[in-house]
Amino acid sequence: MRNFLAIIVGLIGGFxxxxxxxxxxxxxxxxxxxxxxxxxxxxxxxxxLCAILVPLWSNKR
Incomplete structure (x- = not known):
């Protein structure tokens, strides 16, 4: 669920x-x-690009 939310945030923010x-x-x-x-x-x-990078970045923490 956290990854899905990160993808959605990445899509909206990247757009x-x-x-x-x-x-x-x-x-x-x-x-x-x-x-x-x-x-x-x-x-x-x-x-x-942000939909790919934001979940990767959020998983590093």
Whole structure:
């Protein structure tokens, strides 16, 4: 049950992190290159990555 909760927290937190990171990259691109840049599906990639890393990190404690 603890691992399942860690996976859900990782998914939600990773998705929010991906949205924030995508927005930051877009703003950076507008400032530096005068056009928006970004990574397609970045929130989904970060959600998947965090869903894997958070349970591993929580089991180390």
């Amino acid at each position: 929010i992190l991906g949205i924030a990171l995508s927005s930051f990259i877009g703003v950076f691109g507008m400032i530096v290159f005068d056009k928006p840049i970004g990574i397609k599906y970045l929130p989904y990639f970060t959600a998947l």
